[in-house]
Amino acid sequence: MKFTKLIVALAGLTSVMGIRTWSSPTSNGNNSDLVLCMEEMRAMLEKNPRASHLQGYQCGSSMWHVGGTNEWEPIKNNLKAFRKCEAKLAAAVVTSRDWFLCKWTDMWGWRAVGYAPVGKHVCASCDPPWMHPAHTGPEPEPRRLAVRF
Numbered sequence: 001m002k003f004t005k006l007i008v009a010l011a012g013l014t015s016v017m018g019i020r021t022w023s024s025p026t027s028n029g030n031n032s033d034l035v036l037c038m039e040e041m042r043a044m045l046e047k048n049p050r051a052s053h054l055q056g057y058q059c060g061s062s063m064w065h066v067g068g069t070n071e072w073e074p075i076k077n078n079l080k081a082f083r084k085c086e087a088k089l090a091a092a093v094v095t096s097r098d099w100f101l102c103k104w105t106d107m108w109g110w111r112a113v114g115y116a117p118v119g120k121h122v123c124a125s126c127d128p129p130w131m132h133p134a135h136t137g138p139e140p141e142p143r144r145l146a147v148r149f
Helices: 002-016 031-047 077-094
Strands: 019-023 057-059 062-068 100-106 109-117
Touching: 019 077, 031 057, 031 062, 031 077, 062 077, 077 100, 077 109
Parallel strands: none
Antiparallel strands: 019 100, 057 062, 062 109, 100 109
């Protein structure tokens, strides 16, 4: 009976967690570059599922970002996050969005997958996450995750 209550509680937690996406309103990205970079990122993560380039990985004319809060997590979560975000990422790539961010939250914390033009970054830890090439003001302060039970 106690085990059943635990399963029900965990199911409730996972229903609150999920995927959120943000992208640029403009479509000036290089579609062919973005498709190649997405395939390269997938191949890199399949080879090394815990690979993380949270600070940026340059491919073509964009910087790609993968990673999250708990890099010590024992499961292959960066690849898992990429796969969770892959459909929405592919839609952004096909429509040549200037930047894109997908943030997936699970019980371990959050993981982000995204891209931005070279010289810019997607701030996944900002609240709300943002990136806009025309942004001229100071960057918002990153917020730390607070775990509440």
